[in-house]
Amino acid sequence: MRAWNRPEIVSVPGESSAPWLHDTKTDSLVLAQPLDAARLYVCGITPYDATHIGHANTYLAFDTLQRVWIDAGFRVHYAQNVTDVDDPLLERATATGVDWRALAESQVELFRTDMEALGIIPPNDFVAVTEVIDEVSAAVALLQDAGLAYPVPTDGAIAGADGRIAEDLYFDIHAAETRTDWTLGDESNLDAASMLRLFAERGGDPGRAGKRDRLDPLLWKAARAGEPAWESSVGAGRPGWHIECSVIALKELGTDFTVQGGGSDLIFPHHDMSAGHAQALSGHPLAGVYSHTGMVAYQGEKMSKSLGNLVLVSRLRAQNVDPRAIRLALLARHYRTDWEWTAAHLDEAIARLTAWSAAFGAAAIEGASSGATGISAPAVLGAAAVTASSAAPTGTAATLVDSLRLALRHDLDTPQALRLVDDAAAGPVDDPALVNRAVSALLGVAL
Template sequence: MRAWKQPVVPSLPGRSGAPRLFDTATGTEITTTPTDAVRLYVCGITPYDATHLGHASTYLAYDTLLRAWRDAGFSVHYAQNITDIDDPLLERASATGVDWQELAESQIELFRTDMETLSIIPPYHFVAVTEVIDDIAEAVCTLFDAGVAYRVSTDDSLPAPDGTPASDVYFDIAAAERVSPWRLGDESNLDRPTMLELFAERGGDPEREGKRDALDPLLWRAARAGEPSWPSRVGPGRPGWHIECSVIALQELGADFTVQGGGCDLIFPHHEMSAGHAAALSGRPLAGVFSHAGMVGYKGEKMSKSVGNLVLVSALTADGADPRAIRLALLSHHYRSAWEWTESHLSDASARLATWSAAFSASAPAGPGDTTAVLQEVREAIANDLDTPSALALVDAAAQTGVTDPALFRSAVDALLGIEL
């Protein structure tokens, strides 16, 4: 699938060090030094509503990481999925009377536009689930043949082409733990009661009769009337949620890649189960670091489609907001923090942008601040678990005093923070 236009990222003299990231699995910071090339997978959107600031904040966090890796001289392979077949998308399409494929494509195009507007570096591999259904179906069959998946009978599924009853297919957590390096809880560090609560809230079905474990996740949903379905050796149907990312990540990046990223609402069950599926398929861990961005709230609640309290990037820009100010407003919060959006964030960021633009313009006079020294401090802040608030404070200070080489510093702000002045 086509991604979006690559922003121009200036090259800078010198190098950053390899960035350190907080790893949810171990609760420690890990230096992300690759053995060959850096490999990053970030979970993409389900395209039934446009890009809100929570999305933008997450993808901006990993854009910052990509810029730090590139500044450190690493080759980067970046993959991202699009969940263009899932229950929420089908439900929205049904509720609005729009064909689900048309709804998905329209929202994917709006997402592309928003990402390009915000100067987000695109993934090299931008993969829609519907592009790899056959591969996902075969992975489900592989797990089933290996005894790591099982059938659960259904009352409402369509019969298979040969007339035999169809059934859903579930991942067997206990079996996977016996044959792979993965253990339930390795990534999330959650206790079972919390897992059960989150599983029920986030698309799981702990009460489903016939499952071997309440937490066993769906791998393949048997075909139902009025739903899209695809053929497979386990019967016609469509993928469950987690297996899609396991298959796409393994195909595009291989096992044990550098960083798995996404919002913190994906820690459980999505990233936990994706890691389990991948380990059962490959015999190796999914990723070296599991990194998660904090949630952005609005009007007292987490910004989400289900609540409906969305602040859309496209709406802000349509109202005249400078995309660079939106980007600065998001960068002013540490990517792992939870915070609430208010209109003052945009006005403050606009004022900061005006100050920076004047201080580092082509006609700005040189000042006493050593450009090379300040650049190094900005690099160190970003390498320290993407500490963009500290990086912005350093640029603020440089704008007040002036720097010896405003042109170079202008390029540094563009390269490392994505703000073209």
């Protein structure tokens, strides 16, 4: 599947290094130091109701991570899935009377358009689940042959082309814990009661009769009437949720890749189970660092498709909101925090963009090159920006760039990075062109 056009990423003079990133597994900051290329997997969308601000917040966080790696001289290999066949998508298609394939295709295209407008670096491998059905079914067969998957009697299953009626297949957590180095809860650090609650809330079926453990996740769903299904060695059906990401990540990135990313709502069960599947298939850990973004709320509730309280990037763009302002509104909150979107955040971002453009845009660069002094941004950021006089001391752009790099290497501290640029915009800077390049390269905002 094609992704979207890559934004231009300019180089910035000076040197940087790998970032320290919060690791959910250890609840600590760890050095996200690539051994070869920086290998990143970020879980993608289920393509309906795309792209809301919560989506954008997650992909912008890992866009920032990529920019820090690139600035430090690392090559980045980034993979992302699209869950283009799943129960929620099929339910939405049925409810709206749209073919599920057409719904997925239209929403993926909208997602591409939004990501490109926001200047998000695209994945090298943008993979739809429907493109790897054979690989997923082969992986499920391997798990079954190894005694790590088992069938559960399935009402309503229908025969495939070979006349065989398959059964739903489940991952055996206890067997995997016994035969591999993975243990349930390794990645999430949750107690049993929390895992059971989240499993039920996030697509699991703890009450399913015939399962060996209430938390055992579905690997392969047997074919049902009126639902999409594919022929395979494990019977006609389609993939479960967690196994798809395990297979795509292993296929595109290999084992022990640098960072597994996604929203905090994926910590359990998705990332925990995906890690277990990958360990069982490969004998190696899935990733070195597990990094998660906070949830964005709106109107008092977590922004979610099920609640329908969505702020869509496409709607903001249709209202002629500058995508750079959307980006700045998101960067103003630390990627790991939970926060609530309001119109005031967007107003603040528009004011910030105006101030930065005045201080470091084309006119400021031209003025500096012609020998003008005392160039400063208008006071549109309240206390964050004070109009500088011609007598104000001139800031050093190189020092600002060093400070930006330091802030971003410390767990992607974009709020601090924005404050640094705000301060610089309030007074004369010796090299606005250098600041312009740094803001473009590190924060993805072209002035």
